Amino acid sequence: MQDIPAPSEILAAVARFLKDEAAPALSGHLAFQARVAANALEMIGRQSDLAPAAEANELARLKALLGEDGNLASLTAELSRRIASGEFDLATPGLADHLWATTLAKMAVDQPTYAAYRASLAERRDGEKDI
Numbered sequence: 001m002q003d004i005p006a007p008s009e010i011l012a013a014v015a016r017f018l019k020d021e022a023a024p025a026l027s028g029h030l031a032f033q034a035r036v037a038a039n040a041l042e043m044i045g046r047q048s049d050l051a052p053a054a055e056a057n058e059l060a061r062l063k064a065l066l067g068e069d070g071n072l073a074s075l076t077a078e079l080s081r082r083i084a085s086g087e088f089d090l091a092t093p094g095l096a097d098h099l100w101a102t103t104l105a106k107m108a109v110d111q112p113t114y115a116a117y118r119a120s121l122a123e124r125r126d127g128e129k130d131i
Helices: 007-025 028-066 072-085 095-110 115-126
Strands: none
Touching (some): 007 028
């Protein structure tokens, strides 16, 4: 389906309105709440745009790392179990890369302007590691 505007474009337009029009016209707590609402809408837009590919990549990495098939939730639980039991640690091939890639993908949705995220992303790109 190619309906225009896309949901993320609608969310972005409402967020811009809240930040550029509503928040400056408000004061105190209401202005703050308008900015919070705008930030939430922007995050939902990024989630909508980025999450499907990020989750598919995460699932593929988990399947390779664990040598098992399953869904994202079950494989994440299995990875957590193996880490907690000591079966996996940072010396386990592929684990550190998986954890970094998963963290960076989540940061792309949650805090894409966070300085440490941007620096880590640039560092990984310079090292040609895919998130």
